[in-house]
Amino acid sequence: MTDYLLNRIAQILPTLVFVSMLIFGLQQLLPGDPAQVLAGEEQDPTVIAHLRQKLHLDEPLPLRYAYWIGGVLKGDLGESLRTQQPVLELVLQKLPVTIQLGGMAFVIALCIGIPAGIISAVGRGTWWDSAANAFALWGISTPNFWLGILLILLFSVQLGWLPASGYVSPLEDLRANLAAMIMPAFVLGNAIAAVLMRHMRSAMLQVLSSDYVRTARAKGLRERVVVLRHALRNALTPVITLGALELGTLLSGAVLTEQVFSIPGFGKLIVDAVFNRDYAVVQGVVLVTATTYIVLNLLADLAYFAANPRLRG
């Protein structure tokens, strides 16, 4: 076990180094000069020269990488050139917001997708099935930002029930927080709900036609018990795997949703940083995201290792 653990951790280090190089290198491919963008309207040559020097833009690429990674190793991700805030502070400020948005969206997706999938599988060919399928098609094909704007127009402008955008910390005011997050979470969760529904439906149909379900029915069990207790558990396995994969969709979808609802999260942070060529912020955000993925992967591997005795050897 210890050997395996050490082995896996030893693999992580080169991966992280490679990722950091990739982030740094890819960013240099962005067209445009960050010093020019940051110099603002006036384009004062002395300001541009100063920014070039401050960003080490005049120095060779490997040296610039060394400056940056040296800071990172000391826990310093640099500071945003646009707002002068430390990147680490920005990341810590925005991360909880996106986690909350993603979490709520995922719960909404599960609450809609799973029941809809079951209903349409059980009532295959009925009106219910068609309705659930129509919903799924709509969910997959509706662009996030468009649905967002429509919801704002309906619930905020026409009905006045929910705030049109913005964010309130749950620690400050939980009610206001939920009111602000429910629309974006629904928009984000909607598309995933549709995907989950489709997969739930096909998995359920497969299980419902299996022998043991026929046996259960033959025993005279009620249909409810057959579906919910016997079939659902087996049908869920592929859906759980898929759900985990959809977490990635959640993060990328958050970029657009946060833009529409002006939610100050991770997605908005990185989009604005890219457009402003705020290199330090882009690098910091991508590095944190990549590290999180790698660490989560490691944890998943370890969990698998713990769960499956055959791997322990």
Place this chain on the structure above:
Amino acid sequence: MSHRLTPWLAACLLAVASVAQAQTHLRVGLAEDPDVLDPTLARTFVGRIVFAALCDKLIDIDEKLNIVPQLATSWDWSADSKALTMKLRPGVTFHDGEKLDAAAVKFNLERHKTMPGSNRRGELAPLAGVDVVDPLTVKLNLSAPFSPLLAALADRAGMMVSPKAAQAAGASFGSKPVCSGPYRFVERVAQDRIVFERFDGYWNKAAVSFDKITYTPIVDATVRLANLKSGQFDIIERVASSDIEKLQADKRFKVARITEIGYQGITINIGKSEQAQKNPLGRDARVREAFELAIDRQGLAQVVMDNEATVGNQWVAPSNAYYAKAYPVPKRDIARAKALLKEAGVPNPSFTLMTPTTSDAQRLALVVQAMTREAGFDVKIQATEFATSLNLADKGDFDAYVLAWSGRADPDGNAFSFHACKQPLNYSGYCSPETDALLNQSRTLRDPAERRKAYEQIAARVLKERPIVYLYHRNWLWAYNTKLAGVRSVPDGLLRVQGLKMQ
């Protein structure tokens, strides 16, 4: 009654009392997130909107672009125009309680001049030194006469920050700015909000009514407007012109508008790089004239801006005192355009028009493309993300570029950097020693009549060469709750918070 009722009664009374004391709160919707809140380093237009509540300036401009007192109550030029003496308002303090006196002004102007990365250095270039004459009098010594100085002091170069706070914070001052304006800084959450609260020690306290201001950036104009309509904002800036008609029909909201001091135009590469010579548009002034004649500016303003713009052909709007009246906006003339192209030997010139990806700029490009096609032009549109387009423009890697300028109160700020040789904003590559001499001369003149004459001569030269085809001056559009009173329309497009109140 009473044991049971007393607590209820007390609670009710408390509730009433708290309503009576409820803080008044102004919520402003911005179109972008401002950059660093340090007047020396700041570089965006939207940042200036926020500064208007935070940092007072030595002087200000009014609705008619007149220079009016703010921290300085009066000012005098020396006879040779090389020294400006300013009398300061007595009893003004910064938000940290420090005194705003002549020494503080000297500190600030020197900070603008010497701080690494200062964006104010260019605006204060001829400022050679600052003398403290007495605690309430400063003398600004110039190396050469420089009439645009006053307009610069009415903007960020004239904003005063607390020397003590600035020295303590060093380069990170912008994350917790301390000025002397009507509101003091409370907190900033990037991309989310900037919060100010009323400064009780403000010299003009009577004009300030809201206890608190929150600025929230929302980039999408539709969402910004939705927030106003649903009551989350009291006032929003840069309303989309297409929304104005509906807004005006709605009794709950009002619209404030004023012609901007900037402009919208098309910059043509006539000498920035070798590429200029490869294209008939950059090579031949007749082709550029034909291009201008093929454009119907009024139609353009109607389609692109829903008529929320004033057509123009110079760096200042026709209503400006420095507009050269001898060169009015030319009428569309397709026949003449075709004749000019024939004369130049290129009946169907083709070029690429680079445009930023904003919807306004792209619409403008499309309409220009359609209009000039009638005269024989073949315009290819190349939509380019802003940072990239800026870089291409700077390298001279373009034929023509749709570019807007937010404008400065003094005409020099709209003309010098664009038309003098090798200046940073001279993307067209226009360079003429005679025009340079005139532009430099205009900076030394203080008499408005003489300056107007100089600008007339500059216009005569520049408008013939057409390095920039000026199209129109947009309206600054603010929409606000009808209950909000005291909204002033100043041409710099900034929101003055003094005098604002809820009725």
